[in-house]
Amino acid sequence: MTGTDEVATEVRASPTTVRQALHPGTWVIWLVGVAIALTTTRNPWYLALVLLLVALVLKVCSPPAGEASRDPVISPWRFGLIVVATSTLFNVLMVHVGDTVLFNLPAWLPLIGGPLTLEAAVYGALNGLVLAGIFAAFAVFNRTVPVRAALRLAPRAYYPVAVVMSIAVTFVPATQQQFQQIREAQAVRGLRMNTMRSWLPLVVPLLEGSLERSFQLAEAMMARGFASAEENVNRRPQVLLLAGLGSWLAGWLLRLVWRQPLLGDLLLIAGTGALGLGLWLAGRQHPHTVYRPTPWHWQDGVVIAGAALVGAIYLFPLPGIDRSSLFYYPYPALTWPAASALIVAGTLGLGAPAVVR
Amino acid sequence: MIHFDHLTYTYPGAQQPALNDVSLDLPEGELILVIGPSGSGKSTLLRCINGLVPHFSGGALAGQVRVEGLDPVVATPKVLSRYVGFVFQDPEAQFVTDLVEDEIAFALENAAMAPQEMRVRVEETLDLLDLEPLRNRPLKTLSGGERQRVAIAAALALRPRILVLDEPTSQLDPKSAEDVLNALVRLNSDLGLTVLLAEHRMERVLPFVDRVIYLPDDGSPILSDEPRRVLNQIELGPPLVKLGKSLGWQPLPLTIKEGIRFSRTWLANEKAQGKAGGDPVARRIVHRKTHPAVQAQKLSLNYGGRKVLRNVDFAVWPGEIVALMGRNGAGKTTLLKCLIGLARPQAGSIMLDGEAILGKDVASIARDMGYLPQDPNTLLFAESVRDELFTTLHNHGAASKTGGEWRLAAGAAAVEPDTLLRRLRLEHKAAAYPRDLSVGERQRVALAAITVTQPRVLLLDEPTRGLDYVAKEGVDRPPQTVARRRHGRCTGYT
Numbered sequence: 001m002t003g004t005d006e007v008a009t010e011v012r013a014s015p016t017t018v019r020q021a022l023h024p025g026t027w028v029i030w031l032v033g034v035a036i037a038l039t040t041t042r043n044p045w046y047l048a049l050v051l052l053l054v055a056l057v058l059k060v061c062s063p064p065a066g067e068a069s070r071d072p073v074i075s076p077w078r079f080g081l082i083v084v085a086t087s088t089l090f091n092v093l094m095v096h097v098g099d100t101v102l103f104n105l106p107a108w109l110p111l112i113g114g115p116l117t118l119e120a121a122v123y124g125a126l127n128g129l130v131l132a133g134i135f136a137a138f139a140v141f142n143r144t145v146p147v148r149a150a151l152r153l154a155p156r157a158y159y160p161v162a163v164v165m166s167i168a169v170t171f172v173p174a175t176q177q178q179f180q181q182i183r184e185a186q187a188v189r190g191l192r193m194n195t196m197r198s199w200l201p202l203v204v205p206l207l208e209g210s211l212e213r214s215f216q217l218a219e220a221m222m223a224r225g226f227a228s229a230e231e232n233v234n235r236r237p238q239v240l241l242l243a244g245l246g247s248w249l250a251g252w253l254l255r256l257v258w259r260q261p262l263l264g265d266l267l268l269i270a271g272t273g274a275l276g277l278g279l280w281l282a283g284r285q286h287p288h289t290v291y292r293p294t295p296w297h298w299q300d301g302v303v304i305a306g307a308a309l310v311g312a313i314y315l316f317p318l319p320g321i322d323r324s325s326l327f328y329y330p331y332p333a334l335t336w337p338a339a340s341a342l343i344v345a346g347t348l349g350l351g352a353p354a355v356v357r
Numbered sequence: 358m359i360h361f362d363h364l365t366y367t368y369p370g371a372q373q374p375a376l377n378d379v380s381l382d383l384p385e386g387e388l389i390l391v392i393g394p395s396g397s398g399k400s401t402l403l404r405c406i407n408g409l410v411p412h413f414s415g416g417a418l419a420g421q422v423r424v425e426g427l428d429p430v431v432a433t434p435k436v437l438s439r440y441v442g443f444v445f446q447d448p449e450a451q452f453v454t455d456l457v458e459d460e461i462a463f464a465l466e467n468a469a470m471a472p473q474e475m476r477v478r479v480e481e482t483l484d485l486l487d488l489e490p491l492r493n494r495p496l497k498t499l500s501g502g503e504r505q506r507v508a509i510a511a512a513l514a515l516r517p518r519i520l521v522l523d524e525p526t527s528q529l530d531p532k533s534a535e536d537v538l539n540a541l542v543r544l545n546s547d548l549g550l551t552v553l554l555a556e557h558r559m560e561r562v563l564p565f566v567d568r569v570i571y572l573p574d575d576g577s578p579i580l581s582d583e584p585r586r587v588l589n590q591i592e593l594g595p596p597l598v599k600l601g602k603s604l605g606w607q608p609l610p611l612t613i614k615e616g617i618r619f620s621r622t623w624l625a626n627e628k629a630q631g632k633a634g635g636d637p638v639a640r641r642i643v644h645r646k647t648h649p650a651v652q653a654q655k656l657s658l659n660y661g662g663r664k665v666l667r668n669v670d671f672a673v674w675p676g677e678i679v680a681l682m683g684r685n686g687a688g689k690t691t692l693l694k695c696l697i698g699l700a701r702p703q704a705g706s707i708m709l710d711g712e713a714i715l716g717k718d719v720a721s722i723a724r725d726m727g728y729l730p731q732d733p734n735t736l737l738f739a740e741s742v743r744d745e746l747f748t749t750l751h752n753h754g755a756a757s758k759t760g761g762e763w764r765l766a767a768g769a770a771a772v773e774p775d776t777l778l779r780r781l782r783l784e785h786k787a788a789a790y791p792r793d794l795s796v797g798e799r800q801r802v803a804l805a806a807i808t809v810t811q812p813r814v815l816l817l818d819e820p821t822r823g824l825d826y827v828a829k830e831g832v833d834r835p836p837q838t839v840a841r842r843r844h845g846r847c848t849g850y851t
Contacts (some may be wrong), residue, residue, distance in 0.1 A: 056518070148454065163453065170455060184699050185735035187719040188728040189806060190752035201748070204738035208792055212734075213450045219413055220451035224464040224511065225438035287469035291462035291479065 022353060024149045026300040027141050033307030033350055038130045040314040043328035045339040046347060047129045053351040054136045060354040062143045076139040080132030084125055091124025094115050099333040119330040126330075140353075149294060150232040157237065157282030163226070167217065171210070178209055237282035242273030299356040306349030313346040321346075358385040358551055359406060359519065364420035364468050366401060366410060377400045378420070379568065381581050383553070385518070388545040388565055390584070391555040392593060393572030395795035399555040402440060402572065403521050407441040407551065408434040425518065438464065442512030444522040446796075448504035448529075457499075457507050458483075458492050464514045478514060485548075486510045486540055486815075502533025506540055519551045520544065526558055527796065530819070538562050560595035563611045585609045605776070648711040650675045650814050651726075656705035658688075665691045666702065690731070693816045697728040710813065724753050728814035733803035737791040742783060742802050745791055746774040746809045753810055777805050 037050050058076065074200045093112040098119030107113045132292070141150075147169045151162040186201045193199075251267030254260040315322060361381040371720040375398045383389060391399050404410040404481060404772050408429030411418045422429055425440050436798040445451045454460045461482050465475045483489045486506045496504060505525055512520060522541070526534035538558070542565045545552045546781050556562060569587040570578040580587045594602070601610045604623060649672035656669040665688045673679050683689050694700040696707060698719040706714050714722050730736065739745040747763040750756035755766050764771070778784045781801045791802050800820070808815060 077624055086683050111557045116555055129846060148459075152530065167453060173450075181730065181732060182735040184719075185730045185732075187699065188697055188730070189749045190720040190810075192718075192720050192752070201738045205735055208738075209734055212792075216445060216447060216450040217453070219409055220443075220445055222434045223407055223409060223438060223441075223443035224453075225467045225515065226453075226463075236592075242848050288466050289469050289475065291466055291472065291475050293472070298366065 003255040021293050022295075022303060022356075023296050023300045024145045024153055025352075026296075026303050027145050028153065029139055029304050030307045030350070030353060031141050033310045035134055036139075036311045037314050037347060037350065041124070041326040041328070042126045042130075043325055043337050043339065044126060044129075045337055046326070046343065047126060048131065049344060049347050050350060051129060051133045051136070053348070053354075054133055054140065056351055057354045058136060058140045060357055061140060076132070076136040080129075081137055083131045083135070084128035087128030087131065088121050088124040091127065092121045095120040097331055119332065119334050121328045122334060124327075141226070152290065152294070153284060155279045156286060156288070157279050159283075159286045159288055171213075174213075175206070175210060179206055179207070182206055182209075220313045237278045237285070240274050240278030240281065244271045244276075244278055247271030247274060302356050304357070306352035309349045311345050313343055358426065359383040359553075360421075360423040361402075361405070362421040362423070364405065364418070364422060366405065366419075366492045367417045368401075369415045369417075371416075376405070379578075379645055381579070383551070383568070383581075385551055386545075386549045387551060388542065388562070389551075389553045389568045389570060390559065390562060390566045391553060391570045391572065392559065394574045394593065395797045397574040399572055399574040400523050402570075403443075403523050403553060403555060405429065406442050406519070406521055407437040408432065409443070438517075440466070440513050440519060442509075442515070442517040442520045442735070443629040444505070444508050444512050444520070444525050446524045446527050447503060448508050452496050452504075452509055455495050455497065456661055457488060457494050457496060460496060460507055460511050461514050464511060468515060478516070482510045482514050485513065485544070500533060501529045502536045505529060505533070506538045509537070509540065509544075510541060513550075519553065521553045522555065524555050524557065526556065529556075535561060547705050558595075560597060563595065563598075584611060648708070650677070650710060651696065652708040653696070654706050654708075656692075656702050658691060658695060658700060658702040660691070666695070669705070675813075684733055690818055693728065693818055696816060697726060698722045699728075720752070723812075724810055724815040725812055726816065727807040727810070728816045729804055729807050729818060729820055733796075733799045734792070734808060737799060739791065741788050742778065742791055742794075742805075743774060743787045745802055745806045746777065749806050749809050750774070754808065772809055772811055774805075777809055781805050 032052065035056060038047065041047065048329075093116070095116035096117065098115075098117030100118040101115040102118055102121070103116045105113050113264050119258060148166050151166050153163040157315050182202055182205045185205075191198055191201055247267050248271030251264045251269075251271055254267060255262075255264030258264075312318060313321060313323075314326065323343075325340045325343065328337045359381070360383075361379045364376055364379045365374050366376045379402065391402065393399050403408055403421050404414070406424055406429065410416070411430065412434050424437065427437065427440065429437050431692075452460055453463050458479060461479050462475060465478055470478070483492055486509060488503075488506060488510055491499065491503060491507075496507065499507065509520070509522070510526070520541075525541075526537050529537065538561045541552055542555065542562065544550045545565070554562065561841070563584055566584050567827070568581060569584045571587050571591055571593070573579070573591075580590060588598050588609055589602070597613065597616050598609055600606075601616065601619065604619070606616075606619040606623075610619055652672040654670055656666050657664070658666040669692065680787065681689050681692065691700055695702050698714070698717060702715070705715075706713055709725060714726075716773065720845070737745060739748050744763075747756050747758070751758065751763075756763055757766060758764075763774075775784065775787065778787050781804065783798065783801055783805065784796060786802075791799060804817075804820070
């Protein structure tokens with residue numbers, strides 16, 4: 001067919017269809033950066049900064065209402081409040097350490113009896129903030145990356161699994177809708193929901209309907225050349241994967257338990273290599289190509305660099321950066337947390353997604 | 358192109374073979390229509406062509422099938438997917454992805470086609486079925502007809518030479534069905550694609566069909582010939598063909614145009630003999646009762662900030678049959694749901710036999726007003742067809758179960774379930790598991806389960822979707838009816 005190329009370029013250039021989106025891989029790296037920052041520090045300044053940046057990214061990068069692929073089950077903000085409150089309460093009641101006593105519970109009460117301190121409250125709240133921040137970061141990922149794009153990140157060896165997962169995701173809303181229809185259909189037959197047995201007319205059609213739909217879909221996929229179980233599957237990749245995992249575990253144990261860093265590192269490297277090779281070989285057994293692979297842009301580079309910078313600052317001792325402010329600890333007496341200007345500046349890297357958009 | 362050689366196939370666990378000694382020879386480039394009563398093995402025959410039978414279904418197969426020189430039993434459905442495209446009944450249940458373009462690309466991705474070539478193929482396929490304007494749309498936002506066209510496009514992406522469709526329009530409204538069938542006719546005439554189609558709505562395709570295969574369910578031989586010859590030998594057929602047969606018009610008219618030509622000469626003859634004349638039979642309703650069976654006044658309903666119903670007024674008198682028509686999304690289903698109490702209008706009143714029913718619970722309204730939902734599957738759950746009917750009665754307190762035996766309550770105003778099953782031609786299925794039945798049979802079971810309480814008013818939400826002509830006639834007329842069909846001709850409902 002002549003002229004196809006022109007058609008293709010025209011479509012790719014049209015502004016309504018192509019929305020400049022970050023690569024799902026970039027989002028994963030950003031997520032890891034946020035998680036590293038949140039889990040390595042308890043300094044309220046840094047935690048607050050990270051949370052602020054996540055909130056900013058959530059606000060800027062969320063698709064407009066109605067276009068979001070999934071509605072969040074619970075708003076990250078409400079969830080955050082609940083988590084911070086429970087974590088504070090729990091810590092105050094359980095940990096009776098610290099100098100600033102707010103209140104005394106009678107000592108005969110099991111577990112919660114004793115002095116309730118301000119320090120315990122602060123530490124509980126900080127831990128709550130960490131959880132809330134991680135949840136909010138996942139909310140960003142969930143809202144900005146379509147399920148299918150995320151599943152494409154799965155190694156090619158697991159392509160059939162990824163396809164099945166992505167179908168399962170669409171099955172949930174379909175099943176909800178069907179449940180509603182069944183409820184109505186049984187109501188017009190005079191069904192009253194008063195005993196446990198009256199659930200039977202709802203559950204049976206739902207299960208049977210889902211099963212029928214699954215079979216139909218399986219047939220349709222087979223008719224279009226999707227075969228999950230290939231004949232004459234080569235077992236070598238599986239063996240490699242297993243060996244890689246074993247070697248990894250052994251190396252890790254050597255390092256950690258028997259204090260043999262050199263041998264341990266060697267085994268870790270060998271294990272990683274075997275895993276990679278195994279995945280690559282397994283992937284070759286499932287030949288398939290991707291229509292319109294997600295492209296990488298310079299924006300992805302910026303975001304990855306920002307996340308990598310944060311990861312490096314929070315994890316490794318870098319020359320010229322004083323990391324002592326990362327380790328904030330309110331016990332025994334509350335102190336004003338210190339902050340390093342360099343770390344604050346580096347942490348700003350997590351806000352990159354909001355800037356490049 | 359496709360040869361069946363003494364093919365006999367039995368489903369696992371079945372007593373009777375679904376296909377018995379089938380020998381067919383189907384040449385290339387034809388548009389072939391497969392017809393037969395429900396349960397006669399149409400789906401099974403079609404699935405033999407790409408190897409889904411026996412690869413997916415299991416069972417015992419004897420004889421041989423050849424498709425483009427390949428044996429689908431030896432070569433797998435995966436290999437056959439390059440030669441045979443397959444489209445199923447339910448457009449929703451065959452989609453793997455959620456975007457039009459991705460859906461078309463799915464088969465190509467599985468075939469590990471180079472991305473450059475894949476893009477060309479997707480463009481071509483989009484053009485082939487006029488899907489270009491829809492290419493970036495999520496599948497859930499498409500209408501039924503558009504979805505089925507996407508399904509056809511997805512089946513054609515690998516450029517098979519044969520396209521097989523198993524009742525592709527049975528879940529669609531008449532307008533969408535027409536779009537789909539027109540697309541098929543074009544694919545056949547423009548590209549020379551061999552198309553095998555199992556279809557209930559014959560009148561639309563018959564004029565273009567090269568060959569009709571008739572699968573009987575009573576053991577008589579399979580017919581495979583030019584449409585007129587087959588239709589002359591069988592009872593099944595669209596209304597026009599039946600009319601032609603009963604008046605002895607030969608060759609049988611397949612299009613309205615041909616029918617009009619016959620009817621002109623026929624009318625002239627009748628006039629000459631002084632027989633014809635007078636008006637066509639008109640149906641007159643005598644309003645004997647003092648109040649209507651159902652009356653709605655100033656019914657208004659907002660849903661999600663949208664006015665679905667605004668000041669709807671109507672009255673239906675006892676004995677009347679009313680067809681409710683309107684475009685997709687015009688609020689037809691919503692109106693019916695208001696009547697039965699499943700949706701709550703914000704304003705207005707609904708009277709059933711002079712009694713206000715707004716605000717009453719669904720179960721008590723349903724006793725006097727039957728409502729048949731679009732999808733009969735949502736209704737069926739019992740162990741047998743007979744149980745299904747008795748369960749409805751039990752819900753309304755008109756039947757009880759003692760020692761595994763159902764008994765009608767004394768003085769219950771209900772049809773004896775076995776009588777009703779006989780009337781709906783379901784008596785031989787009374788002990789069958791409802792979900793094992795064909796689509797048409799399920800629909801009739803659902804209707805029976807609703808009407809067994811003898812409701813005074815019956816609401817039907819697209820009741821003839823997926824029914825063949827015989828089954829449509831089998832739907833018995835209850836005493837008082839509100840009928841609803843989309844873009845409806847009321848004739849199908851008798």
